[in-house]
Amino acid sequence: MSLAPRAVLVHRTTEYEELLARHGTHGQAAFFLSSRGRSLDEVAARHERTGRALAEVAAAVPLTWRQSRVERADLDRFLFAPEDVVVVVGQDGLVANAAKYLSGQPVVGIDTDPGRNPGVLVRHRPADAAALLRASVAAGGTADELTMVEAVADDTQRLLALNEIYLGPAGHQTARYRLAGDLADAPAESQASSGVLVGTGTGATGWLRSLWQERRSALPLPGPTDPRLLWFVREAWPSPATGTSLVAGELGRGQGLRLTVESDRVVVFGDGMESDALELTWGQSVRVGISATSLRLTV
Structure with missing residues (x-):
């Protein structure tokens, strides 16, 4: 009996999370950015959009599938399996970061910030995740074979x-x-x-x-x-x-x-x-x- 597919959601720490890790509190992070002519509101809004996208994609994974998450910094220590479907939730560059650790698994690119990302590799929206996951494992599913x-x-x-x-x-x-x-x-x-x-x-x-x-x-x-x-x-x-x-x-x-x-x-x-x-x-x-x-x- 073959294993059920596993959806592996690949994401990266947001700029907001990095600022909090560095400065400790929302207020300190806001002060730091304001001293450089930036507002934390826009950074926090992108963080919230990323969180919503991750939640929407996770909810779209079929109930019979397994599910896992890996942050970009941990990719070199994560063991991808042949039955995985890799769902990159983030920027185009995150697809490239994950690609070097794969061996032919299908990849779905989900854009968390349309208009900010070029969308060359993360071509889809979170609402498309369910259909894309099914297409990834369907016989005759369509995929671009990108040269590496x-x-x-x-x-x-x-x-x-x-x-x-x-x-x-x-x-x-x-x-x-x-x-x-x-x-x-x-x-x-x-x-x-x-x-x-x-x-x-x-x-x-x-x-x-x-x-x-x-x-x-x-x-x-x-x-x-x-x-x-x-x-x-x-x-x-x-x-x-x-x-x-x-x-x-x-x-x-x-x-x-x-x-x-x-x-x-x-x-x-x-x-x-x-x-x-x-x-x-x-x-x-x-x-x-x-x-x-x-x-x-x-x-």
Whole structure:
């Protein structure tokens, strides 16, 4: 007998809760914001909207299902199961935060603050939750398969990301490394730069796009479901020992970009989550390419 589905509600601490944790009381938090020209009323209103959305989504979970909640800070310690339906209640970025810990489970994105969030990944309202939960487990249910990027180190460490993976110095200063493609005859180059960014079509609305625009790149940006990645080297430094000829490119399915560390330490993190990074030291290598795992976003 198979297990009943489990709805896992993913949320994050609100700004109001963070202010209370820092300042202790509503009054102290209000005073702090007023000294900076802001009002606590708007922050508290967003907190209340988030609470109502969470309650409405929780009430929409079928009675025969199991239910659990996980806060963003605890995602790296939460064990997702194959029968889970992941319901992200919050901002677009929260979907990306959760995506790296999943392995094909359907994801429903619920927008708690329409008009404030772009709604690229949290496309639905709390009132839609019941229908979306049923659709997530129904035969023939419709989902967008969003391309993800992965980094695999030579010691088997692995990192997934929905938007982009960054490889470089922890302080975003300068790292030394050797960059090359997968193929034996691919050109290789020793570089000194502030890092390398490899991004997906979902990430093409954020950090990746800013580099693409800055370079006035002729490479077409991928769409979220396109099996393509773009990569850019940030601020490559020319010197007698380092070059700048390999600073941008495209990766298709089965293709990879390999970075071999030639400095003391390089970090690899995804979707801005620096607290959950791989750490590589001198001589280690890491390959970045399209992941076999995609994000199943219910539509």
